[in-house]
Every structure is written in C-alpha cells, then in structure tokens.
Amino acid sequence: MGEDLFNEIDNLPDDILPEDQESDLYEHYRFVADKGQGQIRVDKYLAMHIVGVSRNRIQQAADAGCILVNDKPVKSNYKIKPLDTISVVMNRPPREMEIIPENIPLDVVYEDEDLMVINKPAGLVVHPGFGNYQGTLVNAVAYLLKDTPEYDAKDPRLGIVHRIDKDTSGLIVVAKNAYAKAHLSAQFFNKTTKRQYMALVWGSVKEDEGRIEGNIGRSLKDRMLMTVFPDGDYGKTAVTHYKVLERLGYVTLVQCKLETGRTHQIRVHMKHIGHTLFNDERYGGNEVLKGTNFAKYKQFVQNCFNICPRQALHAQTLGFIQPRTGEELMFEAPVPEDMASLLTKWRGYIANREI
Template sequence: MTEDIIQNTEEELTEDENGQLYEHLRIVVDKGQVPLRIDKFMTEKLQHTSRNRIQRAADSGFVHVNEKPVKSNYKVRPLDVITLMLDRPQYDSSIEPEDIPLDIVYEDSELMIINKPAGMVVHPGCGNYHGTLVNAVAWHLKDVPDYDPNDPEVGLVHRIDKDTSGLLVVAKTPLAKTKLGVQFFNKTTHRSYNALVWGNFQEDEGRIEGNIGRDPKDRLRMAVFPPDSGIGKTAVTHYRVLERFGYVTLVECILETGRTHQIRAHMKHIGHPLFSDERYGGNEILRGERCGSYQQFIRNCFKICPRQALHAKTLGFVHPKTGKQMDFTSALPDDMEQLLEKWRRRQSNDEEM
C-alpha cells in the first residue's frame, strides 16, 4: 500500500545504483482546487498516511509536481500533476516466511533481540525482495497466531544497514512496538556501536552535531548539513576512542538520534570515514605510507573486512511489559575481530623495531 511505501522511505536507502526513480502514485489536481500546501493536500487524499510522513517523503525528494521535486510547503495549483517517485519499482511487498537461520540473543512473549550478520538486508527493498531479516523472523514466528509479519503494528522497531552487523529489537505485539517506539523517539534507549575509522584523533572523545539529509550529488549517500540550515533531520553522535593504531582508530559511537547512515555520514564529515566503507570513500587508502608493503597490508585488510567496519554492539531499553531495564551486548563479528588483530600485530611489530 502507498502509505507503507512512504513509511519505508524514512528508514533506509535502497540500492538502485543508477539512482533511478519509479512512479508509485499519480494525482491530477482538480480544475477548481484552491492553493493548498502539498503535504496537507496529500494527507487528505491518502488514507492512513500522516502529514509528517508526507513531509519527510517530500524533503527526501520523492514528491514531484510536474516532473520536478518539491518541498512540503509547495502550494498545489489547478491541474498540477503530483507523483510519488521512489527509488524502487512497484512490487508486492507482502512478507513471506523463509527458513533462514537467526542468531537470537533473547526472546520472550513480547520481543526478540537478534544479532544480525553483515550482508543481511533488514527489510525487503529494491533488488532484495527475499532473504531478509523480516522474512527470517516471519518463519521463526510462523506458529504464533497473533503475529502477522505484514502488520505494521508489530515487527522491527529500528533498523541497521545491510553491511552493518549487530543488535536489533523486534516487537512481537502491538503494545511492545508502541512502547519501544516511544523510547526510541524520546531517546531514552541506549545504543552503542564500535567502528574502525581512518585517521587518528587528537582528542579522546567528542560530539558531532549536524543534520542528516540526502546528498544532492549522490542520492544513495547521506550528507551533513548545519543544524540551523533547515535541511535534513537533527542528528547527534558521541564518540570515544577505544584503541589507536596510528593510521586508523577504533571508536565507540553512541547515538542520541537514529538517522539513516548517521555514523557513516558523521564520521566522513569530520574527516574520519569508516574503514572499508565503499559508499563514503573509506575503501581507499586515506592515511599511511607510500611503500608497497603498506599498500599491500591495507589491501589485505580490505579483503578480511570487505564492508564498513561498523558493529551495533550494545542495546538497552526498558522492557515494554515488565518495566525492567534490559541491556544486551554482542561480540564483534569475526571479520572485524580479525581486522583489529591484524592492526594490533602491525602496531606491535612497529614498536619492536
């Protein structure tokens, strides 16, 4: 349904490498239409879709008038042609159960905590309509009569990128999803990530604040804009140095907000792209030596961890039913652990010379 499609555009970017947009909805404005903000106009036309969702879709460049993207304050005029253009073709988005193994850290009648491996898409999208985390969850809960994977009132409470590993919470009941969603909205949850980034930090900890919005030069990336720019969504990331390797640094990132690609975009913004992050330029040799042995060392590192070195390590929240604090931690996956060990050995060898 259209309202579900609009909802999905807020959560994560899809992988249409050509940056192509596909028409999902077309409205021709009546001849007698009085001037009206497009977000209000579309809210009246589309049932079960909030004005806030439409505003965010417009701000992301998905709402077009007469073949050009418009902002949510655009006023519709008679005979305007309004289209909803998304970065994936129309597709039956019904979620079917698929027998895919899950690493379930915790489960009770209200929720599940899952440790997602890198490479697994969280939700069906362009080019990834099967084999996703929600397909696996649907299979795991197929014998639970009250769980409908196509019901937006249950399921994923938040998301992480395809090539990011780590912890996610899934709500099994509407009450759990509502109460957990409120905690995420009010920023009372605790989430920390471990990331290996390019470069060394002068300070041991810091704070990054900058709005996150689509990069106007590359719509598959997010960019950082000034907090008072009115562009994008407010985003704050706190970081702390865990381990220094000279040319790269292991940091802990704690999120105040949860925006698409937030850590990846924020770290690039301050000059420290995530190691091996192709989308944000971290898969190039950005720091270090010109000698052939160092160049080969980095290439070997990229082979060990051929994705952004980012892991959602901890997740904490208040249980939606019992009211108790729940805190979970997951170990670094093998690729990141091997990557760090390789840097540790190199640093140890350098210190012995």
C-alpha cells in the same frame, strides 16, 4: 496508485524509522523498454505508462531522485533507449508487499512473549526493498514467528522497531505485538534506549572523546548518499558522541553513542570530522586514506579490506525497558569474527612496524 503515490514524493528525504538505517528504496513501478523503442524523454514515457499521474509530478519525482534507469537516478529529460529498465522508487514499501517466510538462520540472543533481540550478521538486509525482495531479516523473522497467531509480517504495527545498515552487524529488536511495538518505538523516539556502536575509522582521532552535531539529510548531488548540512538549511538534527578505544597507527577504534538516529548517522558524522569508516565503500573508506605510499603498505591495507569486506561498524550494545514488565534489559553482542580479525591485523602492524 498513480497521483496518490507521486504526491508523497515531497516527503522522500524523511527517515522511515528512527535508527541509523540503510537508504532503502522500494520499487513501485518497473518497465522495460521494447527492442524497437524510439528515443523518448523518460517523463513522457512514464506519463504514457502510469495511469492518473501528471508529467509535472513525474518531473518532480525525477528531481527527487526517484526515477531510475538501469538502477541509476536520471533527470526528467533522459532519453529512453531500447531495453532500458525504468523504475519508480520510494523510501517506503508498496502498500501490498508480500512477505515470504524464509528459513534463514538467525542468532536470537533473547526472546519473550513480546519481543526478540537478534544479533544481525553483516550482509543481511533488514527490510525487503529495491533489489532485495527476499532473503531479508523480515523474511527470516516471518519464518520464526509463522506459528505465532498475533504476528503478521505485513502489519506495520508489528515487527522491526529500528534498523541497522545491511553491512553493519549487531543488535536489533523485533516486536511480536502491537503493544510492544508502540512502547519500544516510543523509547527510540524519546531517546531513552541505550545504544553503543564500535567502529574502526581512518586516521588518528585527535581527541580522546567528543561530540559531533550537524544536520543530516540526503545529498543534493547524490540521493543515495547522506551528508551534513549547516544548521537550519537541510536535513534533521543529529548528535553522535564518540570515545577512542584504541589507537592503531593510521586507524582508530572508537565507540559511538547515538543521541539521535538518522540514516547512516555514524558513517556520515565520522566522515564529516575527517575520519571515514574503514572500508565504507559508499563514503570512500575503501581507499587508502591514511598511511604511506609504499606498495607493501598498500598491499597490507588491501589484505585488511579482504578480511573485513564491509564498513567496520558493529552495533554492540542495546538497552531498553521491557514494555510489559518494566524491567531494564541490556544486551551486548561480541565483536564479529571479521572485525576481530581486522583489529588483530592492525595490532600486528603496530607491534612490528615493518611496513
């Protein structure tokens, strides 16, 4: 790959698929420094180990957050130490990534000759990527469709049409053939699909409903985070509509509709207006952001974190046009058990007000 791979570094911030997706990073190179490795700059080390790539391009890759040492981004002047693990990652998979079919149970809520709709559980990664080469939704779908002649898990013209984050539950659509993939992708691109999410956020949302607009792009300080930028500076236009469903004291249950689909859109937009998703570790929602300082209250919140050990976000509704028949299909996934228990816990808190 060499220089051809590194020439794509400039496009790293672009989303791969039009959906509120996980910030997937795909490993393209991995090296482990020898026990006797002398301290050497990481850019020089990689220039010595990767054929056909300039040190200047490696430095640009480091600036883009694509050079990791022991799974953490480093600058080009980082000094390699013995037994360091050095990785070059991108936001697209290597051209030749083997997809191994795996018998992973899936909740298939609909299937026809062109597509299937799956209710993804929280914790299941959608696509193989850095640190998650197996045990993903793609591996599970490859197993389900292993006897379908026209389906090839490695063919980008087939398969997952959009993605939702690893720790987000809910509906996702898979195309079985190229015709379906093209038509479904066009619906997502043209914003004609119908998608609603349910989220529990910190704080009492002031307005009963509202619209959030703000460019979303990768943080200039931490490439693993997304952030909202002033219009015209960085990122891509993003619009989220929200509506309050239930007020539960120090948290609020909201419904979110995506007008666009950017990486972590709901998580970033809600944080931007001061309402971080409950237990969203990446964006600070796993801290007590609202409430009292009483130890009993803090223990109550910790119990809530234990009940729902992930961001409280669920892709509840998905609607689109069946590519071949033109029929409008609409699906709704029930609130998953962990979020349902979490809501029950907060309702009990509101009813009793003991804490």
